[in-house]
Amino acid sequence: MKIKIRTELDYDCPNPTDLLLQIEAAIIPEQRVLAAHIDLPQAQHFARVPGHDAIGDRIWLRFQGNLKVVYTGEVEIDRLDADISQLAAVPPHFLPGETVQYLLPSRYCPSDHFLMLVEAEFGHLAGGARIAAMRDWIYQHVVYASGSSNAFTGAMETFVDRHGVCRDFAHLMITMARASAIPARFASVYGIGVEPQDFHAVAEVFLDNVWYVVDATGMSSSGRIAKIGIGRDAADVSFLTSYGTVIMNSQIVEVTEA
Template structure:
């Protein structure tokens, strides 16, 4: 599957500001970036740095003028696909070191508050069977409602409100999977089928020795997703972080099947 991606961001910048940008599809074995171009205004500083887990890159910008970013890419996805429901979990004591951080509670994924719930709601289910049941429970319990959450909403808030957007679905999925002693992380991505079109958030779980994408919103599937980056939760993979004042004017994301 080939994805055609077009993204544009416009921000007002009242004075000199440092910006950390992460919007480019990652160059990793499971997806090939066939074409990519990013257009930026005149800058005082530009530097690429590795992103979390060395998946994708972040770009440091120092800018005093309005910030307009245009990014376009064609990405071919060649990801190993396996139904997670039948995959075994890796016992915690056998987990690779790089997965351990994704067992722990984080800012938005307070997994330590969900132990009793998962052991009650998903009793008797292990590994991928539990992950699949968690995915289906979230899909059947939450209502997708744009504007129902904000940048401060945690998995616990979403659990209580029973509504949210893709970011909230991913955070709750991650929290419940971690509470089941299975590593889970947040993936920022572009996905075909996401409505309204925007940057997409999706959970990634570690089963049978590999990472597997699981989208509880049901809007897209792993073969139609191009990853931008990963992290413990959304705080690690914001598409734009400013260290100073900026104001968003517009944001457009378009993802379609490449012809």
């Protein structure tokens, strides 16, 4: 599948501010970037640096004034997919070193607090079958509601409140997977089918020595997303991180099938 992307950001920076931007589709083997262009205003400083685990690029800006950013891209998706319920887990002692960080609790994913819950609810299942059951449980028990969470909401709050947005669904999926000794990470993506259209978030789980996409919201799927970047949770892969005052005027994300 080919995906067309258009993103427009309009923010004000009243004072000189350091900004870390990550909105471009990553150039990685599972997706081919056919065309891409980003318009940025003249900044006091500009630098590209690798994203988390060298997936995607981040852009450092030092900027003051009206920040208008327009990104357009076309991406062809060629991602490995499978019936996740049929996949086997990798025993922890056989996990590659780079996956170990995705077994551990992180800011929004306190997996150590979910051990007993996950065992009680899903202990009769293993590997991909357990992941599929947890994905379906989240879809059935958590309501997708725009504006129902904030930048401080973690997986525990989502589990208790039973509502959230895509990042909350991803955080809860990641937390439950890690509590099951299955590496899981957060992926910031552009997705076909996401309503309302915006930056989207999904989980990725490590099964049979491959990372597989899991979208617990049910809105998109592995072959219908373009990955921007990955991290332990949303804190690692925010589309815009500011070290100073930033005021949002508008934000538009459009993702369509090419």
